[in-house]
Amino acid sequence: MLEKMRKVFIEKFGNGDSIQEFFSPGRVNLIGEHIDYNGGCVFPCALTIGTYGMFRKRQDKKVLCYSMNFENKGIIEFDIENFTYDKKDDWANYVKAVIWAFGEKYGLIENGFEFLCFGNIPNGSGLSSSASLELLVSRILIDEFNINIDMIEAAVLSQLAENKFIGVNCGIMDQFAIAMGKEKNAILLNTDTLDYKYVPINLGNVKIVITNTNKERKLSESKYNERRSECEKALNYIKKERNINNLSEITSSEFENLKNLIEDETCIKRATHVVYENERTKKAVEALEKNNLKEFGELLNQSHSSLRDLYEVTGIELDTLVEISLKQKGVLGSRMTGAGFGGCTISLVEEKCIPSFIENVGKKYKNKIGYEPSFYIVEVGSGSRKL
Numbered sequence: 001m002l003e004k005m006r007k008v009f010i011e012k013f014g015n016g017d018s019i020q021e022f023f024s025p026g027r028v029n030l031i032g033e034h035i036d037y038n039g040g041c042v043f044p045c046a047l048t049i050g051t052y053g054m055f056r057k058r059q060d061k062k063v064l065c066y067s068m069n070f071e072n073k074g075i076i077e078f079d080i081e082n083f084t085y086d087k088k089d090d091w092a093n094y095v096k097a098v099i100w101a102f103g104e105k106y107g108l109i110e111n112g113f114e115f116l117c118f119g120n121i122p123n124g125s126g127l128s129s130s131a132s133l134e135l136l137v138s139r140i141l142i143d144e145f146n147i148n149i150d151m152i153e154a155a156v157l158s159q160l161a162e163n164k165f166i167g168v169n170c171g172i173m174d175q176f177a178i179a180m181g182k183e184k185n186a187i188l189l190n191t192d193t194l195d196y197k198y199v200p201i202n203l204g205n206v207k208i209v210i211t212n213t214n215k216e217r218k219l220s221e222s223k224y225n226e227r228r229s230e231c232e233k234a235l236n237y238i239k240k241e242r243n244i245n246n247l248s249e250i251t252s253s254e255f256e257n258l259k260n261l262i263e264d265e266t267c268i269k270r271a272t273h274v275v276y277e278n279e280r281t282k283k284a285v286e287a288l289e290k291n292n293l294k295e296f297g298e299l300l301n302q303s304h305s306s307l308r309d310l311y312e313v314t315g316i317e318l319d320t321l322v323e324i325s326l327k328q329k330g331v332l333g334s335r336m337t338g339a340g341f342g343g344c345t346i347s348l349v350e351e352k353c354i355p356s357f358i359e360n361v362g363k364k365y366k367n368k369i370g371y372e373p374s375f376y377i378v379e380v381g382s383g384s385r386k387l
C-alpha cells in the first residue's frame with residue numbers, strides 16, 4: 001500500500017523527497033455505548049485497519065490534500081492563514097478542523113504542506129474513519145511542527161475539531177481510543193475524568209467478528225443529538241434532588257429511587273440505559289480480567305437489548321444481525337457497536353465456527369434484509385503514529 005501511495009504522491013505533488021509517513025487506526029467499542037457524553041465508562045480498542053497518510057512540509061502557506069478514497073475530488077487546496085468550513089471541500093474539512101483546533105490553543109502552524117491519504121476502514125461502517133483522519137492530522141502536527149502535547153490532549157483537540165468545526169456533537173471515546181490504542185489491549189476509559197487503564201484482550205480461541213449491516217446511514221446524526229438532549233433532560237430532573245454533573249455518577253440502586261423525579265417516560269428509558277450500561281461496562285471488564293468469556297458475552301447481549309429497547313438506536317438491520325448471530329454455533333455474545341442506526345455489530349465467535357458463522361449469518365441476513373452484510377475479523381492494534 002505504502003509503495004502505491006508514494007507513487008501517487010509523486011504523481012500529484014512532484015518529487016518524492018522528504019515524505020513522512022503516518023498511520024492512524026479505526027476503533028471498535030466493545031461495550032459502554034452512548035455513555036461517553038454522560039460521563040460513563042467505555043471500553044473501546046483501536047484496530048489494525050485505519051488511515052495512512054503521507055506528508056511533506058511546504059515553504060509557503062498552502063495546504064494541498066489528496067485522498068485516494070475520493071479521487072474524484074482531486075487535490076483540495078486551502079491557505080493556513082485563511083480557511084473556513086466549505087462543504088465542497090468534503091473530507092478535507094477534517095484536515096482544516098484539526099489545524100483550526102490546534103491553532104485555537106497553540107497558534108497557527110507556520111508552513112503549509114502536501115498531504116495524501118488512504119484509508120481501509122469501510123466508509124459509513126461506524127468504525128470511526130473520521131476520527132481516524134483527525135488523529136492522523138493531529139499526529140502529523142505534533143511530530144512535524146514540534147507541538148509539545150501528549151496524545152490525550154491530541155484526542156481532546158480532535159474532539160473539539162469535530163464538535164466545533166465540523167459540527168458533530170460526538171463524545172471523546174473515538175478520538176481517545178484512536179489516539180491511545182495499544183496492541184492487544186482494550187481501554188477502559190472514564191469519560192468524566194479521562195482516567196484510563198489498558199486491559200489485555202486474551203480471548204484464547206475466540207475472535208471478535210465485526211459484521212457490517214451495509215445499511216446507508218442517514219438519520220444517525222439528528223437522532224444522536226436527540227438522545228443527547230433526552231439524557232440532559234433526565235439529568236436536570238434528577239438534579240432537583242441530587243447534585244450531580246452527569247447520569248453516570250449514580251448507581252443503579254440510587255437511580256431506582258430517583259427515577260420517579262423524571263417526568264417523561266422516554267427520558268426515563270434513556271437514563272435507565274445509561275446508568276445500567278455504565279455498570280455493565282465495569283462488570284464486563286472484570287469478567288474479561290477473570291477470563292470469564294461467557295459472562296463477558298452475556299453482558300454484550302444485555303447491552304444490545306438495552307440499546308434496542310431503552311435507548312432505541314438499533315433498527316431492523318442491527319437487530320436482525322444480532323438475532324441471527326446469537327443462534328449460531330460457537331457464539332458467546334453479540335451487540336451493535338458505535339452510534340447505531342446502521343453500522344456494525346461485534347460478535348464473539350469461536351475460531352473454528354467462524355466459517356459457518358459467516359456463511360449462515362450472511363445468507364439469513366440477505367434473505368430478510370435484501371442485501372449482504374460484510375465481515376471483518378479484527379486484530380487490536382496501536383494508536384496513531386509515525387511509521
Ligand code: GLA
Pocket residue numbers: 029032033034035036037170171172173174338339340
Ligand atoms: C459515536 C460517537 C461516540 C459515541 C458513540 C456511541 O461513535 O462519536 O462519541 O457517543 O457514537 O457510544
